[in-house]
Amino acid sequence: MSQERVLDIIDHARKFYSQLSKYYDEMSAVADQARVKMLLNYLSACEKRHEQALAEYEKSAPKDVIDTWYKCGADKVEELSCNPLKLTSDMDIDTILREALRLDECLSVLYQEAIDRAQTPRIKEVFTNLIESNKKDMRNLVRDCGHLRDL
Secondary structure, three states: OEEEEHHHHHHHHHHHHHHHHHHHHHHHHHOOOHHHHHHHHHHHHHHHHHHHHHHHHHHHOOHHHHOOEEEEOOHHHHHHHOOOOOOOOOOOHHHHHHHHHHHHHHHHHHHHHHHHHOOOHHHHHHHHHHHHHHHHHHHHHHHHHHHHHHO
16 A cells, blocks of 8 residues: 555556557557447547546645545556557457446556545545546446447
């Protein structure tokens, strides 16, 4: 368990989104099916938006919030983000969806741990908002993949 600031934890998440975006771009380059490419490009764009949103939050967040120190396992996310499933050219939408949900769950675990260890309601609120946003995105992804199968 490491001692980190709220800013550090958010930065881990921002870097995680950046790595995921690059991962999905790389997988899109080897995908054979048009729908699979479409899904991977969609995922990459979503991760880029998340990364940008966290970067903006880092700039605009109250200093007393982002400079708060506490124990959290943010190092787990870095380990997990470096170990995604190696998707292949014959991958299908369901395989990609399972992997995307697994990787997004890594962030939910980080956020939940941060919530559990939050020392103030303001810090808890930051990570509660992030975990709720992540869960909403996962629900939307499942819904959108259903639409993609119908094309």
